[in-house]
Amino acid sequence: MRRHWTRAAAAALPALALLAVLPKQARGADCAALASLALPQAKVEAAEEVAAGSYKPPTGPAQASLPAFCRVQGVVTPVPGSRIGFELWMPKEGWNGRLQMFGNGGYSSAISYGEMAGLLRRGYATLGTDTGHQGDDPAFAEGRPEAIVDWGQRAVHESVVRAKQVVAGFYGLPARHTFFAGCSTGGHQAMSSAQRYPEDFDGIIAGASGGNRTHLNAGFLWQYLRNHRTGDDAAQIIPAVKLRLVGDAVLAACRPANGARGGGHPGDTWLNDPLACGFDPASLRCTGVDAASCLTDPQVDALRSMYDGPRNPRTGELIHLPFPRGSESSGGPPNLPGWSLYWADPGNAGAPARVNYWRHWAGFGAGWNWWRFDFDRDMAAVNERLAPVINAVNPDLSAFRQRGGKLIAYHGMSDPVVPFAESIAYHERVVAAREGEPAVARREVGSFYRLFLVPGMEHCRAGPGANQPELQAALERWVDEGTAPDAILTHNREGNRPDGAVRFSRPLCAYPQRAIHDGAGDPSRAESYRCAEFPLMSLPAIGASYQR
Template sequence: MFYGRPAKYSYWNGCSTGGRQGHMMAQRYPTQYDGILAGAPAINWDKFIPAEYWPQVMMKELDYYPSSCEMDALTQSAISACDELDGVKDGIISMEGLCHFDPLTVVGKTVNCTSPNGTIKISKKAAQIAAAIWAGAKASDGSALWYGLPYESPLTSLGGTNCTSLTDCGSLPFAISSDWIQLFLQKDTSFDVSTIGYEEFDTLFRQSVNEYASAIGTRDPDLTRFKNAGGKMISWHGMKDQLIFFNGTEHYYRQVLEHDPKAHDFYRFFPAPGVEHCRGGPGWYPGESMNALMDWVEKGVAPETLKAIATPSATGGAQPPLRTAGLCPWPRVMTFVGGNPDKASSFVCK
């Protein structure tokens, strides 16, 4: 007791694995913390980690490994198609659930590329790969295994390739996913992940769940003990997250509400449009969320919105002003109602 008395409140703050650990504290050790701030939580680890390899499976099955230029063009096409669903054009998809972009509509479009330099036309196979990444991992019989990336997430994060030219590319999977398959599932450091097709992927996905769900799954929706202990939790997740599937967190929160329809009284989830994994991207980052959590725990003031800021990329000249926003608690979404789109007052939660 450095200050001569015990701490009055205890808090947890973490993102990604830290966000998963925060959820595990609420689920398994509910009296340890008065408040938990859990960003982009890596819950459902046993499912989403093998699901991260799904893009590479699709490339192998189609025998096509698109360049990053081709895949980035598909991402930008999706953003252009769905950007203004929230009422303002700002390069951010805030209403992901209303976006139904079909990548086949831009097949044949010419794209100018750098590194490697040149031009390329968007191919049907690249469009099929993008559609599969957005739809999410499938079993060999076509049934859904897990969610896909949001439309605005960089497809190259999980659908990575290594290219010597625009038309000569090979597989470059996300290391954590390929390591998981090699070390934790196959338990063989020499296993060649590039050989994985539909059927083997199906088997590996189910093996991951069967072996590791109880240890690292972290998806118990029963937070009764945390609630009874007086705990409060704020979770947020970037809707442009390129590594942990945003809809997996949304799925968990829906399960919590199904178990306890009043869970909103102690646990609130805030989607962050345009934010990548834990930070980055053009969207609104809730960097002052701990203040909101402390107000909820210590003053009983529940957050109706979560203060967030975005810094648009400068295109020359003076640095553009910060954009402010109040992130909306799920299931409400930020909707532009007019005025200056850089101001939080120009948006409401609907």
């Protein structure tokens, strides 16, 4: 079935008013009194009222034009060795009855105060967690095994359970709805919540989920090893400066599929179906000496191995889906440098990315030699140790569905950090886990979980495509009114800023549909596109060990 994107659809935003008028006691009571609030296995360490105006949070820039709010800092200690910090901001007046939690990035303890401030201005109570540690390097887990559990699954759950109690204590009634939104590690947290703690959130936004974390880190390690001669950590086979050459060649070879065959518009400057791109780096092979405009034989071989993805040397099975063609080089700011971001540790070019994950989480120790890593035996050992604790790949979402939860997943198709095929593979496993006719199972999954692929978007943001989807509005409409999003409006703005002028807009269509141009309308306008059924995107075969 084809659906046209209309202005009426774009205007159908969820009402910010609650389904019923909140009683007068919804106004915040005495903020300071929350310091004595009794919480199981937790305590409020500080509760202070912040006056309306500008406020400088513990990290990041000052936040202007804030309403008066109650700032609560709490600590949860669910088991010995665990210490989870959380911070909750609640507007003194005008609360809309919603509690919104934000996810984290990478292995960082940083709380997204900018996002909290944005929703506080709109009447939300907002929440963040430090994931049970301080800092942004996996070394935080050295000698602290419970910190791995906190990061992997426990911190979000314990924080939101206590925050709900604080909200009820402050306003005199519980939050009407509780939401979670995160990307990358935040997307991982989102998926873990839906799988492990289905009662925590009414609505969840999961972006670019790195939920298959043990395999994702193996993918980064594979990239490093394939980009160096065995035992040589000093020199890369493919220098980062050649990624632009490769990216341009990929676009030249595969952009002709844009439009009716690949979705989108023929003039798009990104790939709308990267999985259908068969670019071979041999087309760039040097005919003479090495030069900036070509690839040497070792560089061609290294790229082919990366496009093929990490494999078990004994069985040939994929360990991690390969990074897609079209994601090699970044079209965004310098802090998004395509594949080179995780070709090595950002602080040490002579070591793989996330090296302390392998030392302290996988248990290989400070003297770990990555050149001896066995992608069969060692990968199995890592999964045995960590997968049950940190991975979020369980396709059984029945408990989340039964409690009425709604899940929107999204993923940029030019993502150089977490391959977007990961999100497709997980979605298809959820469909396959449902009993009955496949078409019926797909409809049932769509009643509570929908995936939206974002052509031309990089990791969580940026990129040349329409990379700012209106996800929160779509989720709240789904939760509040039961209206499932068939399409979500998304924009490309000047400077990739949330407040930048809109350069062009598109609808994102629920997978497996794609947006295609109607052939006549202004390609910069969303109403010139319709959502059309396409065959499922073709994924490489994956084995059972991959799905742990």
